[in-house]
Amino acid sequence: MHREGSDPENMSAEDFLCDFCHQPWSADRPFVEGHRGACICGRCLTLAFADLAIHFVSDQLREGEACTLCLEPKPDAAHWRSPAFENTIACVNCVKRAAGVLHKDEDVDWRKPDRAIDTPE
Ligand SMILES: [Zn+2]
Ligand SMILES: [Zn+2]
Structure with a gap:
């Protein structure tokens, strides 16, 4: 997401x-972008990936x-x-896709959390 009040013509990292x-x-704190400026950072991605792909803990969409x-x-x-932020939710496809992107990015020091590293793509 973009910070509220930020100038779309003149965006800085913050x-x-x-x-x-x-x-x-x-x-x-590397980012992966989704649609319409939505982003997930490497730290959230670590949590999300560990829950979904290692511990198989997941949540369901609510109405709407x-x-x-x-x-x-x-x-x-x-x-x-x-x-x-409990209205913010990511599907397993996006989490895996984003993890794959960051994992392969040589400029970014981010690796999929434990065990999943051995999971074939
Ligand atoms: Zn985050
Ligand atoms: Zn998704």
């Missing part, structure tokens, strides 16, 4: 906030909700709900 924890982008990152309502899919 104007990009993770939708799931509302912390700004920084060198040690959709994934914050792809905007698709997928009632049957596993989702990860932000512990901080």
Whole structure:
């Protein structure tokens, strides 16, 4: 998400906030973008990936909700709900896609949490 009141023509790093924890982008907090400026940061992604892909803990969409990152309502899919902002939720597809993007990015020091590293893509 973009910080409220930020100038879309003149965005700086601090104007990009993770939708799931509302912390700004920084060198040690890499971001992956979804649709319409929605973002998830590496720290939230670690939590989300561990829950969904390692512990198989998931949440379900509530009435009228959709994934914050792809905007698709997928009632049957596993989702990860932000512990901080409970109207913010990501589907397992987006979490895995974003984790794959960050994991492969050589400029970013982020790896999928434990065990899942051995999971074939
Ligand atoms: Zn975050
Ligand atoms: Zn999604």
